[in-house]
Structures are given as C-alpha cells and as structure tokens.
Amino acid sequence: MQMVDFEFRKELIKDDFSLNYCYQCGTCSSSCPVAFITNGEYNPRKIIEQSLLGLKDLLLKDQKPNVWLCCTCQMCVEECPQNVFLTEIFERIKNKIVLLGEPYPETFKMQAKSIIENGLAIPLTQPIIRRRDQLGLPNVESADISELKKLLDATDFEKKIKILEESK
Amino acid sequence: MSYNYFLGCVIPGRLPFLEASARRTFEKIGIKVGDQAKCSCCPDPTGAAQLDHETFLALGARNLCLFEESNNNILSLCSGCTESLKMVKHILDNDDEKKNEINLKLKVIGKTYKGDIYIKHFAEVLHENMEKIKEKVEKPLKDLKVAGHPGCHYLRPSEIINWDDPLNPKTLDELIEAIGADPIEYDMKNDCCGNPVEKSDKEISLSMLESKLKSMKEAGADCIVCVCPACYQQFDFNQREINKNKNTDYNFPVFYITELIALALGIKTEDLGLNFHRIKVNEILQKIP
Amino acid sequence: MSKNLKRVMVIGGGIAGIQASLDLAERGIKVELIEKNACIGGRMAQLDKTFPTNDCSICILAPKLAECSRHPNITLHTLSEVKNLSGQPRNFNVKIFKKARYVKEDECINCGLCIEKCPMRVDDEFDMKLRKRRAIYIDYVQGVPSIMRIDRKNCLLFTKDACRICEKVCEREAIDFDQKDEELELNVGSIIVATGYDIFDPKTLGSLGYGRYPNVVTALEFERLICASGPLDGHLKRPSDKNDPKKLAFINCVGSRDIKNNPYCSSCCCMYTTKEAMIAYEHDNEIDTSIFYIDLRAAGKGFREYIQRGCDDYAIKYIKGKVAKILEDDQKNPLIVYEDITTSQVKQLKFDLVILATSMIPKKDAGNLAKILGIKINDFNFFKANSYQPQISSKEGIFLCGACREPMDIPSSVVDASGAAAKAAEIVMRG
Numbered sequence: 001m002q003m004v005d006f007e008f009r010k011e012l013i014k015d016d017f018s019l020n021y022c023y024q025c026g027t028c029s030s031s032c033p034v035a036f037i038t039n040g041e042y043n044p045r046k047i048i049e050q051s052l053l054g055l056k057d058l059l060l061k062d063q064k065p066n067v068w069l070c071c072t073c074q075m076c077v078e079e080c081p082q083n084v085f086l087t088e089i090f091e092r093i094k095n096k097i098v099l100l101g102e103p104y105p106e107t108f109k110m111q112a113k114s115i116i117e118n119g120l121a122i123p124l125t126q127p128i129i130r131r132r133d134q135l136g137l138p139n140v141e142s143a144d145i146s147e148l149k150k151l152l153d154a155t156d157f158e159k160k161i162k163i164l165e166e167s168k
Numbered sequence: 169m170s171y172n173y174f175l176g177c178v179i180p181g182r183l184p185f186l187e188a189s190a191r192r193t194f195e196k197i198g199i200k201v202g203d204q205a206k207c208s209c210c211p212d213p214t215g216a217a218q219l220d221h222e223t224f225l226a227l228g229a230r231n232l233c234l235f236e237e238s239n240n241n242i243l244s245l246c247s248g249c250t251e252s253l254k255m256v257k258h259i260l261d262n263d264d265e266k267k268n269e270i271n272l273k274l275k276v277i278g279k280t281y282k283g284d285i286y287i288k289h290f291a292e293v294l295h296e297n298m299e300k301i302k303e304k305v306e307k308p309l310k311d312l313k314v315a316g317h318p319g320c321h322y323l324r325p326s327e328i329i330n331w332d333d334p335l336n337p338k339t340l341d342e343l344i345e346a347i348g349a350d351p352i353e354y355d356m357k358n359d360c361c362g363n364p365v366e367k368s369d370k371e372i373s374l375s376m377l378e379s380k381l382k383s384m385k386e387a388g389a390d391c392i393v394c395v396c397p398a399c400y401q402q403f404d405f406n407q408r409e410i411n412k413n414k415n416t417d418y419n420f421p422v423f424y425i426t427e428l429i430a431l432a433l434g435i436k437t438e439d440l441g442l443n444f445h446r447i448k449v450n451e452i453l454q455k456i457p
Numbered sequence: 458m459s460k461n462l463k464r465v466m467v468i469g470g471g472i473a474g475i476q477a478s479l480d481l482a483e484r485g486i487k488v489e490l491i492e493k494n495a496c497i498g499g500r501m502a503q504l505d506k507t508f509p510t511n512d513c514s515i516c517i518l519a520p521k522l523a524e525c526s527r528h529p530n531i532t533l534h535t536l537s538e539v540k541n542l543s544g545q546p547r548n549f550n551v552k553i554f555k556k557a558r559y560v561k562e563d564e565c566i567n568c569g570l571c572i573e574k575c576p577m578r579v580d581d582e583f584d585m586k587l588r589k590r591r592a593i594y595i596d597y598v599q600g601v602p603s604i605m606r607i608d609r610k611n612c613l614l615f616t617k618d619a620c621r622i623c624e625k626v627c628e629r630e631a632i633d634f635d636q637k638d639e640e641l642e643l644n645v646g647s648i649i650v651a652t653g654y655d656i657f658d659p660k661t662l663g664s665l666g667y668g669r670y671p672n673v674v675t676a677l678e679f680e681r682l683i684c685a686s687g688p689l690d691g692h693l694k695r696p697s698d699k700n701d702p703k704k705l706a707f708i709n710c711v712g713s714r715d716i717k718n719n720p721y722c723s724s725c726c727c728m729y730t731t732k733e734a735m736i737a738y739e740h741d742n743e744i745d746t747s748i749f750y751i752d753l754r755a756a757g758k759g760f761r762e763y764i765q766r767g768c769d770d771y772a773i774k775y776i777k778g779k780v781a782k783i784l785e786d787d788q789k790n791p792l793i794v795y796e797d798i799t800t801s802q803v804k805q806l807k808f809d810l811v812i813l814a815t816s817m818i819p820k821k822d823a824g825n826l827a828k829i830l831g832i833k834i835n836d837f838n839f840f841k842a843n844s845y846q847p848q849i850s851s852k853e854g855i856f857l858c859g860a861c862r863e864p865m866d867i868p869s870s871v872v873d874a875s876g877a878a879a880k881a882a883e884i885v886m887r888g
Contacts, residue, residue: 028781030794039803111367120177128184132184136188141205144206150277151226358664
C-alpha cells in the first residue's frame with residue numbers, strides 16, 4: 001500500500017511553492033516527447049501528482065514513473081500554464097533517490113566518477129590530444145584534481161554517491 | 169570585457185573539429201576570444217548535475233569564479249554548459265543565502281563567487297554579429313536546404329536562458345539565412361534530439377531521434393545543423409544505428425553552425441576537420457561554389 | 458454653473474452597448490451611441506448561434522439593431538471614436554472623431570451595385586479574413602445602418618487616384634469622395650463604456666501550429682465557417698482541401714488560465730465549444746467531435762444540462778487533458794498529442810479540423826481609451842470595475858458593461874448592460 005508522506009511532500013515543495021500551483025491540466029504530458037514515445041508510461045503530470053500527494057515510495061523506490069527518463073528538454077516548464085518548475089522538482093526527486101541509495105542508471109554514476117577523477121565528464125585521451133594538435137588547437141589546461149577533490153569533499157559528493165555503493 | 173571560451177567536455181574531448189570551426193569562425197569575423205585554464209565539467213545539466221544540487225552549484229560556481237578571476241565573460245561552445253552555468257548564476261545571484269552557503273564551500277579552495285560576469289552561448293554572439301557575417305560571406309550556401317535543430321538548452325528554460333523565443337525559435341534559422349542557405353520548416357523543429365535519455369534508455373532516445381529525422385526528411389532537408397555537441401553526437405553517430413534497427417536510410421550530414429558559417433566565409437575545409445564527421449559531408453561540399 | 462443633461466453616451470455598439478442604449482432610450486433618455494466600425498452589432502453579429510438555446514445569433518440581434526437605428530431617442534455615430542473628455546458627471550463634454558464614410562447616409566439604399574463593380578479585393582475582417590470584400594462594402598449583410606462605406610486604405614481613388622467606378626454606377630448619386638473626417642462635440646450627463654473584447658492570437662503558442670497548419674482554426678473563425686451568411690454559405694468545409702470534416706476537435710483554454718498568457722478564465726469557452734460541436738452535428742450527423750478540457754466550467758443555469766445534452770444527444774466526447782502540441786500529417790490532418798488524464802495515457806489522435814477556443818482579451822486600445830476617459834484598468838487591462846457594483850468604473854459618472862470589464866457571455870452582457878443603464882440613468886435623472 002502506498003503511504004502519504006507529508007514530510008517528503010514538504011521537502012519537494014521547498015521554499016518556492018511552484019509545485020502547489022499545479023492544477024493537473026496535462027499540458028506537461030502533452031508537450032513531453034518522452035511521454036509521447038512511451039504512451040504516457042513516463043508521465044510528468046503523474047510525477048507531479050504523486051509529489052503533491054507525497055507518495056514517497058512510489059517515486060523513490062518503485063520509481064513509477066521513472067524520473068530518470070526525463071530528457072530535461074524543459075518543454076513542460078516552458079508550456080506549463082501555472083509556471084510549475086517541473087524539472088526542478090524532478091531534480092529534487094533524483095537527488096533523494098541518490099541519497100537514499102536507491103538504484104539509478106549506471107551512466108550517471110560513471111559520469112560522476114569521471115568528473116571526480118578527471119574533472120571532466122569526458123577525459124582527454126592521447127588520440128584526441130594528437131587530433132587536437134593536428135587541427136592546430138591549443139592544449140587544454142585541465143582543472144587541478146586535488147583542488148576539485150577538496151571542493152567535492154566540501155559538498156560530500158563522493159559520500160553521497162558511496163552511500164549508494166554501500167547499500168548494494 | 170572580453171570573452172574566454174568555455175569548451176566543456178564533449179567538444180575538446182571528443183569533437184575537437186567543432187572547436188576548430190568555432191575558433192576559425194570567430195577569428196575570421198574579428199572577435200577575439202581567449203582561453204580559460206582549469207575549467208572542470210560545467211557540470212552536465214542532463215547528467216551529474218542531477219545527482220546532487222549542492223555539488224551542481226559548487227562545481228558551476230567554481231567555473232564561474234575562474235572567469236571572474238581572469239576578468240572575462242564566458243563564451244560557451246555547448247548548449248548544456250550554457251544552461252548549467254546560466255542556471256548556477258541565476259540561482260546564486262537571486263538567492264543570497266544560497267550564495268553564502270556555496271561561498272562557504274568555495275572557501276576551501278580559496279575562491280569566492282561574486283556574480284560579475286555573464287555567460288553567452290556562442291550562437292548568441294554570432295547572432296549579435298550577423299551583419300558582420302553577412303558582409304564577409306564569400307561563398308553563399310545557395311540552395312542548401314538546412315534543417316536547423318536549435319535543441320533544448322539553447323532555448324529553455326527561457327527564464328534562465330533569456331534569449332530566443334523558447335517555443336518559436338528564430339535565431340538559428342536567421343544565422344542559416346545569413347550565409348545564404350535555406351532554413352526549412354519542419355514539424356518537430358522544437359523537439360529534443362533524444363540524446364540525454366540515452367543515459368537511461370537507449371531505445372527511447374533513438375525513437376526520439378527517429379521522429380525528428382522523419383520530420384526533417386519529409387520537409388526535404390539536405391543536412392542538419394545544430395549548436396550543441398550532445399545534439400551533434402546524437403545526429404551524427406546514431407543515424408546508422410536507427411537504419412540498422414528500423415530498416416531506414418537516413419544519411420543526413422550533420423554540421424555545427426560554425427562549420428557552415430566557416431565554409432561560407434571561405435575558410436578552407438582542411439582547416440575544419442570535416443573528414444572527422446561520421447556521416448560524410450562531401451555531397452554538401454560539392455554544392456558550395 | 459452645472460446643468461444636468463438628460464443625455465447618456467454609450468461607447469460601443471455590440472450587444473451590451475445596444476441593450477444599454479435601448480434601456481435608456483425607453484426611459485426617455487437621449488442616447489449618443491458611438492461605434493468605431495461602420496455598422497453596429499459587434500461580436501454577436503459574427504456568431505452563428507448562441508448558447509444555451511442554440512438560437513440564431515443574428516435573428517436575436519437584428520430586431521435590436523433595427524430598433525436602435527430608428528429609436529427617436531438614439532443617435533447613432535458610426536465610424537466614430539472618442540478623442541477627448543472634459544467636464545464632470547452630469548455635464549461631460551466629449552470630443553468625437555468621426556471618419557468620413559464617403560457615402561451619403563441619406564442617399565444610399567444598400568442596393569449593392571457599387572459592390573458588384575468595385576475592382577478591389579481585400580481581406581474581410583468581419584469574416585475573420587476568410588473571404589474577400591471590396592473597398593466599398595457593408596460590414597455584414599444585416600449590418601445597421603444599412604448603408605455602404607468606402608475603405609480609404611484600399612480604395613483606388615485614394616491609393617492611386619483612379620477608378621471612381623462606384624460613383625459612376627450609383628443611381629442614387631450617393632458616393633461623395635469630398636466627405637471629410639469630422640470632429641464633433643457632445644454634451645452628456647453620463648457615459649457607459651461597452652467596448653467589448655478582442656481575441657487572443659494563438660500564433661504565439663507555436664506548438665499548436667495555428668497559422669502554420671491550415672486546418673487549425675480559432676472558434677470565431679469556425680463560427681464564420683459554419684454560419685449560413687459566412688464565406689461557405691453554411692456548408693462546413695475544412696480550409697486545406699474543402700472536404701467535409703468528419704472528425705472535429707475543440708481545444709479549450711487556449712491562452713486562458715495560463716499565467717504566461719492570460720491568467721483568467723474566459724468563462725464562455727466550455728459552453729461555446731459545446732455549442733459549436735452541436736451545430737456541427739446538426740449540419741452533419743456523421744461528425745464526431747472531441748472536446749479537450751482542463752475542467753468543464755458550466756456554472757450558469759441549465760449549463761451543466763447543456764453539456765450533458767452534448768454527450769447524450771450529440772455524441773460529443775469530452776476528454777480531460779489540455780493539449781499542448783499539434784502536429785500535421787502529409788494529408789494536412791492535424792494530429793493532436795494529449796494525455797487522457799483519466800487513464801494517464803499519452804496518445805496522438807488524427808482529426809480533420811481542430812478548433813481553438815482562444816481567450817477573450819481586452820481591446821487593443823483599451824488602455825488608450827482608459828486614459829482619455831480617466832478611468833482605471835485592472836491587472837489584465839480590462840476596465841477596472843468596482844468589486845461589489847461591477848458596472849461602476851473608477852470614475853464617477855462613467856459605467857461599464859459587457860466584456861470590456863471581464864470576459865462574459867451574451868446573457869451576462871445583457872444583464873450587465875441593463876445594470877449599467879440603470880446606473881447611468883440614475884445620474885442624469887437626478888434633479
């Protein structure tokens with residue numbers, strides 16, 4: 001049985017309240033390209049409805065609809081007649097999934113790791129460096145990894161992601 | 169205040185030829201853009217940025233600090249980076265509490281975010297200089313039917329990007345027109361290419377791409393033009409994938425708008441690395457005088 | 458010295474202005490009715506039928522138009538606009554700018570010879586640009602006053618100093634190119650503003666394809682398309698190929714209840730889309746209609762039952778889900794992408810014709826008129842009405858009625874007009 005979690009609902013609403021303005025008109029799902037392709041199995045209106053109801057388990061554990069399928073095209077945000085900042089609410093849901101150690105797509109984790117290790121989502125490889133040379137492009141002076149690590153430690157980034165690995 | 173490039177990850181690390189076309193184009197129209205050392209991932213608004221809001225703000229703010237220190241505005245070569253950086257700036261500039269929080273984190277690396285530089289997408293700067301481009305066109309790309317794909321983060325959320333019309337974008341088509349080519353109308357112009365969903369579901373991502381390609385084909389496009397490396401990859405790398413699975417024959421050459429502008433400005437093809445495109449562009453090059 | 462004039466000026470000759478004028482005139486008060494267009498009638502004249510009775514709109518309106526034009530207490534000023542206002546309640550001084558008609562009002566008998574011979578073809582605004590009119594014309598067949606006017610912007614004599622054909626063919630010698638625009642001054646005791654509304658332009662909502670897709674039209678265009686006196690003589694065809702449409706979709710709240718466009722509810726659309734669907738069904742029983750809505754706001758007396766009748770007797774499907782996206786197939790059939798909220802499924806449906814229920818918005822020049830009259834406008838640019846006596850404007854002696862103060866349907870406008878007339882009369886009748 002799904003339980004209503006008011007605390008969860010409050011955390012999603014946070015201090016901007018845009019979620020509260022949703023009147024469930026369905027503009028978001030009509031404008032969403034992923035909802036279209038999945039016939040509404042991915043459904044932004046439903047995510048907002050469940051957020052408004054505080055259906056925590058459904059959103060974070062069952063992940064129905066799967067919030068990771070949002071393509072972040074921001075069409076829903078742009079079309080929403082009530083100025084609900086849907087993608088911001090989705091981000092909050094994703095953050096909570098990560099923090100709780102619930103499963104999420106591996107590629108996101110890999111990208112995060114690459115940023116921790118290289119400062120970049122896509123590290124510069126030797127063939128690419130040669131190709132850059134060939135094209136007469138200047139060297140890319142990358143970020144100082146130890147400096148980045150300090151900053152990422154300050155936000156507990158690795159820990160937030162490790163929680164996930166421990167739970168496995 | 170002048171610009172420094174924010175290159176991002178995808179362009180320098182995977183598609184350096186797009187960077188070459190941008191650098192040559194800006195040189196040719198006489199806009200000096202410097203290089204900014206020590207940037208990290210923006211971070212990716214469709215990826216790592218979704219994992220932890222605080223880290224998203226901290227990483228973004230660090231990048232902004234670098235430009236503040238070198239006293240340069242940001243000229244971003246990627247729509248994703250543009251959105252991330254504009255978003256971080258928007259949040260921090262409008263929320264002192266948040267700014268103080270993030271500055272507390274930045275303190276450990278000796279930085280403070282102030283908020284005194286701005287971010288521009290490279291196509292925005294090109295659009296501002298459209299008259300200059302028109303003057304310098306040597307080889308107008310006549311009769312070239314171009315399907316412009318503005319993409320998402322180039323336009324939306326408009327409250328943060330604050331640039332072209334988010335639902336009726338015009339600027340990319342105007343740039344295409346400026347070099348003598350013919351920007352075509354097609355049904356799915358404003359739709360996402362599908363690239364970001366690839367991280368969670370490849371099949372959905374390809375379906376999204378396919379409906380775009382179908383719409384471009386129906387409208388009679390010769391080639392596709394985009395302004396974001398993620399879109400570029402989706403179009404240039406995945407058309408074959410679709411053909412394999414769905415028995416179609418999509419074969420649109422894909423250009424960065426800077427590549428087409430560079431060609432129109434008479435920059436030599438060798439200097440652009442057009443041979444690195446997966447879908448060959450020769451047929452299009454033959455159309456150019 | 459202030460004399461009380463038993464005379465009221467009514468600005469706007471739509472159903473609200475007409476009703477207010479008739480009420481006042483019947484009470485023995487002189488009325489100066491100011492109309493910007495060449496004929497009175499307003500939006501109601503453009504409608505095919507009215508809800509909830511499905512009466513023919515012009516049949517209800519025409520007797521009132523006639524009464525207005527021949528009532529001894531009403532002076533009609535067409536092609537006229539208010540330019541300035543001075544004085545105070547009971548003694549206002551109004552400057553009116555009256556455009557030349559270039560047709561002698563007393564001579565023209567509306568025989569139509571001139572129209573036949575005029576070589577110009579111009580978009581017909583009354584018919585929502587769905588057909589062409591001539592440079593000499595009458596706004597609409599039943600228009601009152603029932604006389605021609607020449608449209609200076611398009612008449613060849615004024616644009617190229619040529620032609621004069623209408624002058625030659627007019628047996629009554631009614632054409633008078635020497636007429637000049639005039640300024641007149643009127644003294645009135647009180648004023649009623651009844652300037653009506655404009656229609657939201659759905660072109661700004663790019664994802665709906667209006668303007669790009671020929672078979673996506675607005676509700677007012679649909680009224681003209683299906684009206685017996687409209688461009689298709691009442692045989693509904695779709696614009697792209699003139700085929701009979703069999704599958705219609707209405708989209709409610711286009712531009713309404715939308716913070717980015719018009720935050721308010723236009724209050725009539727749930728009802729008029731049902732009405733238009735009913736009329737379409739009466740024209741052709743094979744027509745299958747879907748109405749996409751956010752909520753069905755059918756708050757008037759008998760309105761809910763009207764919608765129930767739509768379901769039961771006219772096979773209208775009401776689908777809960779706002780449409781944000783329309784595509785088009787290669788046959789120019791609009792494809793609606795929507796979520797059916799009752800099932801949470803997102804689907805695409807093909808239609809022959811899509812009708813957008815666009816919001817009612819303030820008149821483009823409402824702000825300007827407000828400045829001239831010295832009255833306030835509200836947050837949405839409608840004239841600001843007193844909360845508890847909504848016919849009262851922000852200025853003593855000036856009253857509001859109809860859709861110029863907020864979106865409202867015809868019955869409400871008529872009620873409103875009588876209320877405003879009573880208020881305006883109160884001022885001029887007081888000693």
